[in-house]
Amino acid sequence: MLLASLAERRMNGEPIAWITGRAEFGGLSVHVEPGVYVPRWQSLTLVGRAAARLPDRGTGIDLCTGSGAIAAALRAGHPAARIVATDSDGRAVACARANGVEAYQGDLFAGVPASLRGRADVVVAVVPYVPTAELRMLPRDTLHFEETSHYDGGPDGTDLLRRVVTEAPRFLRSGGALLLELGGEQADALRPVLEEVGYRAVQTWSDTDGDIRGVEAILR
Numbered sequence: 241m242l243l244a245s246l247a248e249r250r251m252n253g254e255p256i257a258w259i260t261g262r263a264e265f266g267g268l269s270v271h272v273e274p275g276v277y278v279p280r281w282q283s284l285t286l287v288g289r290a291a292a293r294l295p296d297r298g299t300g301i302d303l304c305t306g307s308g309a310i311a312a313a314l315r316a317g318h319p320a321a322r323i324v325a326t327d328s329d330g331r332a333v334a335c336a337r338a339n340g341v342e343a344y345q346g347d348l349f350a351g352v353p354a355s356l357r358g359r360a361d362v363v364v365a366v367v368p369y370v371p372t373a374e375l376r377m378l379p380r381d382t383l384h385f386e387e388t389s390h391y392d393g394g395p396d397g398t399d400l401l402r403r404v405v406t407e408a409p410r411f412l413r414s415g416g417a418l419l420l421e422l423g424g425e426q427a428d429a430l431r432p433v434l435e436e437v438g439y440r441a442v443q444t445w446s447d448t449d450g451d452i453r454g455v456e457a458i459l460r
């Protein structure tokens with residue numbers, strides 16, 4: 241009976257991680273509650289690059305943490321580091337805490353303890369970055385089960401990306417790194433903003449198809 245109901249949920253297209261309560265992410269088994277964004281292996285590139293920027297006893301901030309998978313993966317590689325995470329959705333924060341992450345509810349940096357101002361070595365974020373008009377092109381099951389607030393990045397997808405770029409200098413130390421996952425031409429759109437705000441050494445990374453999937457920059 242139970243098996244039949246689990247199979248029916250899956251056949252209806254519900255994410256398997258919501259049915260089993262777990263997702264594999266970079267060798268970690270991450271608890272994922274129904275309604276919480278399922279971490280994608282594609283974000284492991286961002287994790288690897290951020291880990292390389294994080295000192296052993298450093299401080300990292302993971303915005304829009306969802307299940308806390310990225311924060312947990314960073315901490316797994318740097319057990320003595322302090323990784324703080326935030327999400328605006330209370331279900332995500334509860335899930336991240338269940339994954340052992342120091343997580344707070346709030347809009348972007350609003351939940352980050354003020355004591356971390358100017359002290360973060362690394363800020364990472366997988367924010368919603370799908371342009372609103374492209375939401376309808378997401379897979380059918382994604383649209384049906386997941387919330388648009390996980391994906392909708394505004395008209396060109398960069399609403400939250402731009403906010404993170406401009407707000408991160410309050411928490412990053414000089415020389416600290418900002419790493420953002422993104423898509424399409426968004427790196428080109430962000431480059432002038434990054435330079436204007438005071439970042440240097442702007443680099444991008446690409447996926448196996450050669451499409452730009454992330455941007456990394458250092459605060460002067």
Ligand SMILES: C[S@@+](CC[C@H](N)C(=O)[O-])C[C@H]1O[C@@H](n2cnc3c(N)ncnc32)[C@H](O)[C@@H]1O
Pocket residue numbers: 277278279280283303304305306307308309310326327328329332346347348365366367368389390391400
């Ligand atoms: C694309 S998911 C990424 C989740 C996680 N970083 C991951 O990669 O598994 C985006 C997350 O951003 C959260 N979110 C959306 N708008 C937000 C905001 N203004 N402030 C904080 N979190 C937000 C959503 O609740 C969702 O958990």
